[in-house]
Amino acid sequence: MNVTKVKAPLPGPQGKILLEKWHRFEADVVGFQAPVVWDHARGCVVTDVDGNTYLDWTCGVLVTSVGHCHPHLVAAAQKATARLLNNYESANVERVAAAERLVKALPPHLDQCFFLSTGSDATEAAARLLKRKSGKFEILSFECGFHGRTLHAASMGGMAGPKRGYGPTVPGIIRAPFPNPYRDPYGWCDDGPEFKKYFAHLDHVVMANSTGSLGGVMVEPYQGAGGFIFPPPGWLKKLEEWLRQRGLLFALDEVQSSYGRTGKMWALEHENLKPDVIAIGKAIGCGVPVSAIAATSDLFSCLGKGELSSTLGGNPVASAAVCAVLDIYEREPLVENSAKMGVYMKSRLQEMAATCPYLGDVRGMGLVMGLEFVKDKQTKEPAPELIKPLIVDCANHGLLIGSVGMYGNVIRVAPPLVITRAEADESLAIMAGALTRLKL
Ligand SMILES: Cc1ncc(COP(=O)(O)O)c(C=O)c1O
Numbered sequence: 003m004n005v006t007k008v009k010a011p012l013p014g015p016q017g018k019i020l021l022e023k024w025h026r027f028e029a030d031v032v033g034f035q036a037p038v039v040w041d042h043a044r045g046c047v048v049t050d051v052d053g054n055t056y057l058d059w060t061c062g063v064l065v066t067s068v069g070h071c072h073p074h075l076v077a078a079a080q081k082a083t084a085r086l087l088n089n090y091e092s093a094n095v096e097r098v099a100a101a102e103r104l105v106k107a108l109p110p111h112l113d114q115c116f117f118l119s120t121g122s123d124a125t126e127a128a129a130r131l132l133k134r135k136s137g138k139f140e141i142l143s144f145e146c147g148f149h150g151r152t153l154h155a156a157s158m159g160g161m162a163g164p165k166r167g168y169g170p171t172v173p174g175i176i177r178a179p180f181p182n183p184y185r186d187p188y189g190w191c192d193d194g195p196e197f198k199k200y201f202a203h204l205d206h207v208v209m210a211n212s213t214g215s216l217g218g219v220m221v222e223p224y225q226g227a228g229g230f231i232f233p234p235p236g237w238l239k240k241l242e243e244w245l246r247q248r249g250l251l252f253a254l255d256e257v258q259s260s261y262g263r264t265g266k267m268w269a270l271e272h273e274n275l276k277p278d279v280i281a282i283g284k285a286i287g288c289g290v291p292v293s294a295i296a297a298t299s300d301l302f303s304c305l306g307k308g309e310l311s312s313t314l315g316g317n318p319v320a321s322a323a324v325c326a327v328l329d330i331y332e333r334e335p336l337v338e339n340s341a342k343m344g345v346y347m348k349s350r351l352q353e354m355a356a357t358c359p360y361l362g363d364v365r366g367m368g369l370v371m372g373l374e375f376v377k378d379k380q381t382k383e384p385a386p387e388l389i390k391p392l393i394v395d396c397a398n399h400g401l402l403i404g405s406v407g408m409y410g411n412v413i414r415v416a417p418p419l420v421i422t423r424a425e426a427d428e429s430l431a432i433m434a435g436a437l438t439r440l441k442l
Pocket residue numbers: 063120121122123125148149150151222226227255256257258283284
């Protein structure tokens with residue numbers, strides 16, 4: 003039996019009132035989303051204030067991987083809330099447990115962590131570590147990349163959106179192209195696993211732009227906000243080899259790729275990468291605000307007392323969430339389901355692409371996939387104008403989706419990792435229907 007039920011067109015009567023009030027009192031400065039006011043959610047199913055039910059391919063934005071409001075997580079956060087909400091730069095029972103649990107869940111070479119609140123906090127902190135350890139001030143990052151909206155994080159990013167209109171970015175960021183198998187006019191994806199042309203160009207970028215103070219590299223395992231761009235297999239490993247040969251430090255932004263999203267607990271496992279530091283966010287708290295960096299203790303040792311600190315980082319509620327989320331990963335086959343359901347959903351979406359004239363590319367691994375929309379499959383001209391109608395049409399039929407991409411033309415497919423075959427089939431049928439109604 004289907005779980006989705008929507009009285010279209012959206013927004014419903016309660017939703018309409020709340021959306022109007024929301025925009026009256028809170029600045030309307032976020033990106034476009036389906037006109038739905040969420041009331042409650044469980045697993046993959048969201049219910050809005052008018053009683054409509056939807057299947058969720060958003061997870062917020064890749065956050066609620068264990069499923070919305072997992073009872074174990076809710077209970078742990080409630081219990082911690084009643085005892086102690088905050089302390090500062092101090093231990094608390096939950097914080098100590100969370101640190102131990104997180105380190106034990108990490109790849110073995112990363113033997114310490116530090117808790118913060120947002121993904122941007124984490125990438126900023128990782129950048130600090132690169133600079134303090136190396137004693138250098140330049141960082142190499144990538145065009146189309148996204149590491150957050152605070153100034154240093156946005157500066158490392160390679161998307162204009164978070165930077166346009168705010169004047170100069172942080173000095174010392176050198177940006178290189180990121181290989182994009184769907185759009186590769188210069189052949190950066192050619193001749194893997196050596197990628198000779200690409201890495202010769204990377205040397206050229208550094209030679210032309212560095213003042214001689216390059217300390218490290220910041221990269222995402224796949225570019226999320228940039229459009230769910232997955233580099234060709236072997237490229238990240240080659241990048242690691244390239245940077246090690248040059249004595250550079252390696253920061254991997256796993257803010258959205260970790261906790262099983264790609265079908266492995268950590269995306270770095272796909273190519274056995276050994277970064278010096280990783281930034282972790284989103285699913286680490288599955289909805290409770292918390293982030294972290296994890297690094298080698300050798301790397302952390304470059305920081306003195308008080309150099310990394312945070313008002314809310316390590317608070318008992320967030321820390322209880324870290325532990326509860328890891329409990330759930332130990333008890334439930336989330337990572338396996340991500341890998342398995344990912345293969346299934348991707349093949350079904352690829353079948354849809356074969357008959358939809360605008361669905362130019364279906365890509366991804368595990369339960370993170372991008373659907374790239376184009377005006378013409380030959381020219382690959384981006385079709386961002388299809389995205390809003392598609393989001394609204396899917397919502398009207400019971401599926402919540404969101405968009406990303408340098409050109410604003412990519413739909414993200416990122417359901418909770420608990421999605422069942424029946425939920426996948428029902429949501430895929432809604433997408434299939436919406437694609438048949440899509441018109442330029
Ligand atoms: C790869 C990556 N890094 C960093 C961030 C920033 O996280 P936050 O919005 O929690 O600051 C994001 C958010 O989407 C992200 O996808």
